[in-house]
Amino acid sequence: MALMDVIEWRDTSGDELVHRWPENGPGTIRWGAQLTVRESQAAVFFRDGKALDVFGPGRHTLETANIPLLGALINLPFGGRTPFQAEVYFVNLKTFTGLKWGTPTPVIFRDTELHTVPLRAFGSYTMRVKDPQLFVNGVVGTEHCYDHDAVADWLRGFIVSRFTDTLGEVMQTVLDLPKVYDEIGVAVRAKVGQDFERYGLELMDFLIEAITPSEEVMEMINERARMEAVGDLQRFTQFRTAQAIGDAAKQQGGGLAAAGVGMGAGMGMGAAMAEAMRAAQNPPPQQAAGAQPVSPAGAKFCANCGAALVEGAKFCSACGAKVAG
Numbered sequence: 279m280a281l282m283d284v285i286e287w288r289d290t291s292g293d294e295l296v297h298r299w300p301e302n303g304p305g306t307i308r309w310g311a312q313l314t315v316r317e318s319q320a321a322v323f324f325r326d327g328k329a330l331d332v333f334g335p336g337r338h339t340l341e342t343a344n345i346p347l348l349g350a351l352i353n354l355p356f357g358g359r360t361p362f363q364a365e366v367y368f369v370n371l372k373t374f375t376g377l378k379w380g381t382p383t384p385v386i387f388r389d390t391e392l393h394t395v396p397l398r399a400f401g402s403y404t405m406r407v408k409d410p411q412l413f414v415n416g417v418v419g420t421e422h423c424y425d426h427d428a429v430a431d432w433l434r435g436f437i438v439s440r441f442t443d444t445l446g447e448v449m450q451t452v453l454d455l456p457k458v459y460d461e462i463g464v465a466v467r468a469k470v471g472q473d474f475e476r477y478g479l480e481l482m483d484f485l486i487e488a489i490t491p492s493e494e495v496m497e498m499i500n501e502r503a504r505m506e507a508v509g510d511l512q513r514f515t516q517f518r519t520a521q522a523i524g525d526a527a528k529q530q531g532g533g534l535a536a537a538g539v540g541m542g543a544g545m546g547m548g549a550a551m552a553e554a555m556r557a558a559q560n561p562p563p564q565q566a567a568g569a570q571p572v573s574p575a576g577a578k579f580c581a582n583c584g585a586a587l588v589e590g591a592k593f594c595s596a597c598g599a600k601v602a603g
Contacts, residue, residue: 283311287319287368295407296414296424297368304363313338318372320410324365329411367418369410373482377403377430379437384492391451396492399441401463404483405433405474412478433474440469445489452491459486 285307287297299305304325314337315321321333380400389395407413417432418424444465448458467484474481490496578587578601585596593600 283308284314285311285321285366286314286316288316289370291425293425293427295370295374295426295429296418297370298418299366299368304365307340307362307364309341309362311340313340313366315368318370320369320371320407322367322369322411322414324367324414325363329415330364332411367410367414369407369414371407371410373404373406374426375404375483377405377426377433379403379430379434381438381441385442385445387446387449387452389449389451391453392495395452395495397445397452397489398492399445399486399489401485401487403437403470403481403485405479405481407478408475408480409478414478416477433479436473437466437470440473441466441486444469452489452495455489459489462486 285299285305287299289297313321313333315333315335317335319335323330323333378400379402381398384396384398386394386396417429441462444462448462448465449455463484463486466486467481470484471481578589579585580587580594580596580599581602582594582599583597585594587601588595591601
């Protein structure tokens with residue numbers, strides 16, 4: 279019995295979406311040859327640039343009964359045993375996960391809080407070939423091999439375009455973006471899914487992992503947060519006073535006495551800050567050049583450090599020492 283031709287493809291890498299047999303030029307196939315299609319594969323027959331028939335998983339004997347379109351296009355002398363020329367494209371139907379997408383350069387958006395911000399975004403998606411014949415016709419063409427990296431590069435343009443359009447419609451300020459990631463993802467998935475379907479692909483999952491501003495914008499946001507944190511001077515003074523009390527208590531070994539010293543230091547700090555603010559708002563009149571500074575009448579001085587005392591102060595604003603009654 280004559281040896282039968284066998285046409286098959288084993289994907290050893292797991293990365294190929296499409297593999298052409300033979301890799302270059304048309305192949306000579308005999309009627310009665312065996313076509314083996316494995317699970318998660320489909321085989322598309324091509325002749326003269328036209329996709330004819332699609333075979334699913336299993337072993338198929340090539341004859342006019344199961345390739346009617348091909349049989350009608352070729353001459354079948356010698357009882358239907360004559361060889362014919364054709365190509366077979368094996369399509370991997372498995373689900374490809376963890377495919378990456380991202381904006382190659384920052385995209386400028388309007389921001390209600392920061393005016394304009396450059397943003398980058400990246401994420402991942404999951405897809406599979408849904409219509410093998412449409413995919414081979416519309417995407418692969420004459421390539422002998424087409425892996426998921428090549429497809430991902432081609433699809434990234436669709437994703438970035440749809441993402442940019444959607445974000446421009448919904449974004450108010452970058453400060454509120456984290457809470458609308460899911461909504462943006464759903465909208466982008468719907469738009470990109472339609473693009474995928476036109477080429478025989480199915481977008482199964484779409485994920486936005488991060489939308490990030492530039493380093494300059496991040497520094498602006500951090501500076502704004504710091505300013506807002508110190509915006510209430512009274513609360514800031516109270517915080518520093520309490521902090522000074524705790525530090526002094528630790529240094530003095532604890533106890534009421536230490537707490538009193540710390541309280542005095544904290545109050546002194548608060549008084550000093552208040553005095554500095556008053557001085558900044560009401561600067562004293564300038565004295566003549568070379569004149570000696572004159573203390574106001576009735577001024578009191580700290581017995582510990584000699585600094586001028588604020589009227590009515592219980593503690594020295596310079597060293598925190600208690601003022602004698």
